[in-house]
Amino acid sequence: MNRRAFLRGTAVAGTAAIAGCLERLGFEEESAWDNPPLVEDRPDAVYLPAGKEEMGHYGRASDGEYAVELSYTIPHRFWTVAGDTQRVDVDTDDSMHLMLTVWDDQTDTILPVNTDLELRRDDGSIVEQLTPWAMLSQRMGAHYGDNITLPEEGTYTARARVGPVTTERTGAFADRFDDASELEIEFEFERSDIHDLEFEMVDEDRRGAREAHALMDPSGHGHGGHDGDGPGHAPTSDGPPVEDLPGDRLGTERSADAKITAIRTTADRLSGDGDYLVVCLRTPYNDVRLPSATLNATVERGGTTVLEDESLAETIDPELGHHYGVQLAGLESGDELTVAVDRPPQVARHDGYETAFFDFEDVRYTVS
Known part of the structure; x- marks a missing residue:
């Protein structure tokens, strides 16, 4: 008999008692x-x-x-x-x-x-x-x-x-x-x-649905105990909402089921004399950052390529959070920006993420 299989088919109220009973009957680790x-x-x-x-x-x-x-x-x-x-x-x-x-x-x-x-x-x-x-x-x-x-x-x-x-x-x-x-x-x-x-x-008719479990609430899960006890657990890795990030949002596109948001900012600490391009790569439902990927950007202006396959550096910033960024000479109205994910996030995945974030297609934005 498999203990976990047995427990899963039993009322939650009896879980602890049944586990102890099975141990007394000789079921080993x-x-x-x-x-x-x-x-x-x-x-x-x-x-x-x-x-x-x-x-x-x-x-x-x-x-x-x-x-x-x-x-x-x-x-x-x-x-x-x-x-x-x-x-x-x-x-x-x-x-x-x-x-x-x-x-x-x-x-x-x-x-x-x-x-x-x-x-x-x-x-x-x-x-x-x-x-x-x-x-x-x-x-x-x-x-x-x-x-x-x-x-x-x-x-x-x-x-x-x-x-x-x-x-x-x-x-x-x-x-x-x-x-x-x-x-x-x-x-x-x-x-x-x-x-x-x-x-x-999860109910059988919901398993495999295009959604995700909610992130834990850092203020409501246990430090020093099980979920639901104590003052809260560690922060989660959802990024600041993109609508709150400083700069001009060029748009959000979807590829390999990831959300890819491009933002142009002229903050002096980031852009120097030009622009700084921010690209946020996140999960589609909880805005969790997707680290350890390789991205690049291409810019076309009036049919001419003015920037080709420029690497975006994985970056952390107190205001922008985790993102991929690069300094640019300057974007102009009408420029066509293409962002490519050359290598998917090189991180292990639990159930629900293991089939996503692999086969990326290029995404495009028009600078207004």
Whole structure:
């Protein structure tokens, strides 16, 4: 018998009691996990998965510049994207899916960083060393995570090495995040905490629909507990609304089911003597940033190409958020701007994102 399959078919009110009963009957850890149902006939787009998992929080730490939060949920499959796409299934030895969120402690901006994670027992012995995958999920947005195995219950210390930020930084970020930092979070691993997390199934007639689960509300989910407890979890990675960004919006187009918004700004700190082109690459429903892509721009004026395949730099800015940008000599009314995504976002994906954001077609805008 598979415990999770059994629990999914049982009333939520009896979940904890049934789990304890099954353990007393002799069901071992290796029988606990299984991949949740995978939607059939998935679209090449963002879709609503078959269900969603509750998550818990082990704690957070900050050094005044970087802030991190350590979260956990039921082990589950995901897809890695590093040139080829590979599906990673749940292993029978997996203890949990461990997640790390990294952000700027001053502005609550999610940061694209290098990160490594080391897990130690209370006697100082190292039990796990990993480089978590940069990931996208519908409820958390951008984070770092992996399925991990812990040898036994007890007290552990997670030592996270984060930074530096390797993308371009502008504005107040220009002179920050040059160095790496080590932050520690002590936590207590109990198998019952993982087993008691709920898995909420989506109605069958909605599975695969062109929509997404809502992002978690940072003000309403638990720090130090399960969803719904405590003062809130880490910020999510939805960007500032494009209508609030400074500059002239040239339009928003859709390609590979991503929203691609182009904005021209003349802010001196960005544009120098010309213009600065901002391109926001985001998910279609929750405005989650799509990092680690390669974009370029071409500008035609009166049938003549005045800029060809100019690379856009992945950038973070306190006002503009995460975007892809480039300085231009100056755009004129009537110019035709083409934005191409040469390489899709190189980040792992959870259910609902694994079929989207791959086959991009060029998008075009006319400067007014």
